[in-house]
Amino acid sequence: MDRVLDAKPGTKVLLLGNEAIARGALEAGVGIATTYPGTPASEIGDALARVAKDAGIYFEYSTNEMVATEMAIGAAASGVRALVSMKHVGVNVAADALMTFAYTGTRGGFVLVTADDPSCHSSQNEQDNRYYALLGGIPLLEPSSPQECYEMTKEAFELSERLELPVILRTTTRISHVRGPVVVGRIVQGLKKKEFIKDPKRFVTVPAVARARHLVLLERLREAERLSEESHLNKVRRIGTGARIGVITSSAAFNYVADAAKTLGVSVDVLKLGFPHPLPNRLVIDFLKNHDRVAVVEELEPILETSVRAVAQHESIGTKIVGKADGILPRAYEFDQAIVASGLARAFGLRGDEAKEAVIDLQSLPVRPPVLCAGCPHSAAYFAVNKATNRKAIFASDIGCYTLGVAPPYNTADLLVCMGSSVGTAGGLAKVNEQPVIAFIGDSTFFHAGIPGLINGVHNGHKFLLMILDNRTTAMTGHQPHPASDTGPSCCDVTPVSIEEVVKGCGVRWLRVVDPYDIKTTTETVKEALRQEGVSVIIARRECALIAKRDEKGAILKKHEIDQEDCKKCRTCVDKFQCPAISSMDKVQTIDEALCAGCGVCAQVCPHKAIKETR
Amino acid sequence: MMVDIYLVGVGGQGIITASRVIGDAAILGGENVLLSETHGMAQRGGAVVCTARIGDVQSPLIPDGGADLILSFELLETLRSLCKANSGTAVITSTERIVPLSVSTQKLKYPTAEEVELKVERIAKRFLSIDARKLAEESAVPMSSNIVMVGALAGTGITGLERRHFEKAIEMNLPHWVHENLDAFAKGFEATSRWNRA
Numbered sequence: 001m002d003r004v005l006d007a008k009p010g011t012k013v014l015l016l017g018n019e020a021i022a023r024g025a026l027e028a029g030v031g032i033a034t035t036y037p038g039t040p041a042s043e044i045g046d047a048l049a050r051v052a053k054d055a056g057i058y059f060e061y062s063t064n065e066m067v068a069t070e071m072a073i074g075a076a077a078s079g080v081r082a083l084v085s086m087k088h089v090g091v092n093v094a095a096d097a098l099m100t101f102a103y104t105g106t107r108g109g110f111v112l113v114t115a116d117d118p119s120c121h122s123s124q125n126e127q128d129n130r131y132y133a134l135l136g137g138i139p140l141l142e143p144s145s146p147q148e149c150y151e152m153t154k155e156a157f158e159l160s161e162r163l164e165l166p167v168i169l170r171t172t173t174r175i176s177h178v179r180g181p182v183v184v185g186r187i188v189q190g191l192k193k194k195e196f197i198k199d200p201k202r203f204v205t206v207p208a209v210a211r212a213r214h215l216v217l218l219e220r221l222r223e224a225e226r227l228s229e230e231s232h233l234n235k236v237r238r239i240g241t242g243a244r245i246g247v248i249t250s251s252a253a254f255n256y257v258a259d260a261a262k263t264l265g266v267s268v269d270v271l272k273l274g275f276p277h278p279l280p281n282r283l284v285i286d287f288l289k290n291h292d293r294v295a296v297v298e299e300l301e302p303i304l305e306t307s308v309r310a311v312a313q314h315e316s317i318g319t320k321i322v323g324k325a326d327g328i329l330p331r332a333y334e335f336d337q338a339i340v341a342s343g344l345a346r347a348f349g350l351r352g353d354e355a356k357e358a359v360i361d362l363q364s365l366p367v368r369p370p371v372l373c374a375g376c377p378h379s380a381a382y383f384a385v386n387k388a389t390n391r392k393a394i395f396a397s398d399i400g401c402y403t404l405g406v407a408p409p410y411n412t413a414d415l416l417v418c419m420g421s422s423v424g425t426a427g428g429l430a431k432v433n434e435q436p437v438i439a440f441i442g443d444s445t446f447f448h449a450g451i452p453g454l455i456n457g458v459h460n461g462h463k464f465l466l467m468i469l470d471n472r473t474t475a476m477t478g479h480q481p482h483p484a485s486d487t488g489p490s491c492c493d494v495t496p497v498s499i500e501e502v503v504k505g506c507g508v509r510w511l512r513v514v515d516p517y518d519i520k521t522t523t524e525t526v527k528e529a530l531r532q533e534g535v536s537v538i539i540a541r542r543e544c545a546l547i548a549k550r551d552e553k554g555a556i557l558k559k560h561e562i563d564q565e566d567c568k569k570c571r572t573c574v575d576k577f578q579c580p581a582i583s584s585m586d587k588v589q590t591i592d593e594a595l596c597a598g599c600g601v602c603a604q605v606c607p608h609k610a611i612k613e614t615r
Numbered sequence: 616m617m618v619d620i621y622l623v624g625v626g627g628q629g630i631i632t633a634s635r636v637i638g639d640a641a642i643l644g645g646e647n648v649l650l651s652e653t654h655g656m657a658q659r660g661g662a663v664v665c666t667a668r669i670g671d672v673q674s675p676l677i678p679d680g681g682a683d684l685i686l687s688f689e690l691l692e693t694l695r696s697l698c699k700a701n702s703g704t705a706v707i708t709s710t711e712r713i714v715p716l717s718v719s720t721q722k723l724k725y726p727t728a729e730e731v732e733l734k735v736e737r738i739a740k741r742f743l744s745i746d747a748r749k750l751a752e753e754s755a756v757p758m759s760s761n762i763v764m765v766g767a768l769a770g771t772g773i774t775g776l777e778r779r780h781f782e783k784a785i786e787m788n789l790p791h792w793v794h795e796n797l798d799a800f801a802k803g804f805e806a807t808s809r810w811n812r813a
Contacts, residue, residue, distance in 0.1 A: 014638045014648070121653060145673075178675045179638050179650035255674035338678035365695055366723040368625065368715040370661035409720065574719045580660045583714035585725060594757075 005051040009186040017176045018043035020146040021085070021113060021169070024153025026051070028109065029190020031080035032058045034068035036448065037477035038087030039122040040176040041115035045085055046478060052491035056189060059489045061480050064419070064448040065090035069097045069112065076110035076166075077203060079194035081157055085113040088129045089418065093449070095132065098166065102136045103213035104203050105164040105220070108194065109157035113169045115176045118299045119334035124399065124418065126332070128301040133168050133277045137217050139224045140168045140277035141233065142251040146180040152274060155233065162227070163220050172299065174252040174334065225278035233274030234283055240267025245348050246291035248284070248308055250276050253297045253335055260341035264350055279307045288312055288319040295347035296323035299335050322347045370404060374581035375545030375557075375597020378402040378469050381516040382410040383577050383605065385438060385467070388526035393436040394429050398422035398450070400442035401476045402469050409576050412440065420449020427453070427462040436530045437464040443499060444474035444482035451502065457535040458507040465529045466537045468499060469516075471544040479547060499539055508537045516540040519604045545597045557598030558613040561591050566610035577605040616646075617670030618774050619677045623696040624688025625713045626654060626661045629761030632788060633686075634665035636765050637774070639784035641669045644776040651675035660716070662692060669774055684773050685739075686764055688747070689713050690731050697738055704739045707767050707807065709747035709760065743767075743810045750802040756792055759799035766803025771810070778804065 035045035397413035
């Protein structure tokens with residue numbers, strides 16, 4: 001039984017915020033759903049991929065967020081309800097399509113979910129994607145619980161069709177990755193097919209059309225503001241027994257406010273905005289007028305705060321407004337109950353609960369940062385590259401598991417900004433440096449955004465080595481398929497696209513495919529590649545160790561152990577080849593049999609042949 | 616009633632699954648519950664933190680010093696979790712040790728079991744360590760040490776939930792190995808029901 005698909009109407013089920021969004025979409029009669037995986041959004045797509053066939057919807061893992069958005073736009077412009085989900089930085093990729101789609105507007109409901117990541121738990125920045133709603137003139141909904149994820153997804157489709165505008169549903173890590181009870185309703189079979197009715201004066205944004213459509217968008221936004229004023233998603237909740245002090249908040253911050261107010265024992269009125277853009281001006285004015293002091297509590301950027309201050313200035317309301325501008329709440333990182341409690345205490349002149357009993361020096365504990373897994377083929381590839389270059393190369397890295405090569409002992413990442421950037425930045429690095437330049441990219445990331453950079457490098461005659469670290473999956477986000485995969489979501493057959501053929505088609509003359517577990521060959525191939533002119537490409541191909549293990553394909557590999565008599569304690573295995581299965585304590589190196597994936601790379605790395613196969 | 620449970624350990628130990636079992640048990644017991652999960656970028660080897668808040672709560676995170684129960688799946692992570700403890704916190708730790716690469720490569724020191732015990736007891740009055748891995752191996756599924764830990768949690772009675780709710784939640788979440796996991800659960804349950812009587 002799949003709880004997203006099979007939960008009976010009226011029952012209460014424990015769902016992840018992301019699963020609740022998937023369920024909400026199914027109940028809204030979504031016809032098509034697309035995504036490019038990215039934490040913390042991935043489980044929306046994973047849930048839909050699993051149930052697509054039984055639910056009778058079309059689902060795909062698209063090549064990147066831009067294509068995912070364009071797919072959804074094509075369907076929604078025809079009149080079919082479409083959901084597209086991605087992590088916050090994914091919207092940067094999709095933004096080109098999204099900004100103009102707000103001009104053409106939609107026929108079928110179009111909902112874009114952006115899962116933001118305050119504190120960068122698994123991201124390269126903590127951008128606040130509410131700005132995209134402001135930038136594009138796109139209505140914004142912000143749930144604060146799994147139940148609201150579910151409800152607001154349905155609301156978002158309704159709103160989108162009513163306004164004929166795309167709608168952004170914005171979550172954060174602590175909304176996407178929270179599990180809580182959700183009372184579900186009935187799944188609805190929506191339209192799956194709809195004939196596209198031509199209307200080039202609306203859907204073809206040549207300048208003359210765009211100029212006209214901008215006015216339409218502004219008109220729709222006025223209507224959206226009216227709906228926001230009336231929406232039950234924006235409401236005042238009273239905590240305690242009525243108060244002259246108030247809080248304006250949204251999203252996860254609302255939850256911290258609710259719990260913190262209880263902890264502080266303070267009565268406070270909370271204006272919770274589930275539909276914060278366009279801002280319900282009237283509601284905000286009334287709230288300000290009814291309170292002497294109002295704190296705006298929101299994670300990351302002071303977007304609500306700035307808007308609320310502007311409203312107060314415009315209406316000449318003298319209510320004291322406090323927030324990030326007063327330094328009571330921080331502008332970086334995720335909130336928690338304690339941060340919000342101390343902020344509220346300062347905002348309202350209360351005494352916060354400062355008592356803390358913990359007396360342990362966390363700094364002194366050995367850290368446990370994420371590392372490449374035991375048997376990870378990337379570890380082997382990085383070991384070989386370091387051997388081949390004697391570490392005298394510049395490494396342009398990319399987004400994926402292999403970014404973890406940045407840490408010692410590999411140190412194989414010198415520059416990294418975003419998906420696909422390794423290939424583009426490698427060209428720039430090579431132009432101005434004398435050292436060899438090696439770009440690393442994963443298989444999924446290569447398809448996502450690496451190909452244009454490769455074409456650019458070939459065409460303009462840049463000299464660098466591109467290593468495509470092909471582990472046959474999108475491993476970092478939970479093993480989603482990508483264009484080279486031969487299996488896809490439950491609904492649909494897929495056709496694998498060959499990385500080799502793409503590379504050759506881009507005009508690359510020198511291409512080799514190696515097995516990274518074969519350290520000697522990989523090392524020699526890297527050396528040879530660095531002697532080539534122009535762009536050379538090595539595809540280092542070996543299935544992700546976690547998948548191999550799960551499928552028990554790993555059974556063909558042999559587990560290894562360290563023969564303590566032959567071991568010379570040289571520490572090469574721990575200092576130069578970092579495998580989590582090999583640990584070193586009290587000067588003795590050992591292999592944890594439970595963790596060992598049997599790749600045998602350590603046996604090649606050991607200069608004293610002390611690492612041996614076990615039976 | 617409100618119970619804040621802080622689950623910690625290392626990626627791959629089944630901590631998220633354990634938290635889901637607790638969450639489902641709470642719903643079966645008619646309680647409100649919120650779970651959150653913070654895992655590093657790696658699927659294995661990074662520290663994993665889950666919170667389970669049972670009762671009338673809105674926010675999923677547990678503030679420093681706010682845990683009623685710390686359920687730690689790994690000895691070093693027990694120490695790292697102590698910022699969430701106060702004098703009333705109950706701490707249950709597995710004695711399993713997963714040596715981080717910072718110990719192997721930077722030659723940092725992994726604390727001894729005695730050091731962990733001393734530090735925990737300085738803060739929390741109720742403390743128990745159990746060999747969850749050994750108990751799991753006895754139940755025929757070595758991977759079920761996470762369910763041994765859930766059993767230990769259930770055995771304390773701290774959640775106010777009934778044993779049958781946990782058992783039903785195990786059936787829901789681990790349908791392929793129900794019998795073995797129920798056995799693992801029982802072993803953990805026994806370990807702490809003795810503790811409570813003492």
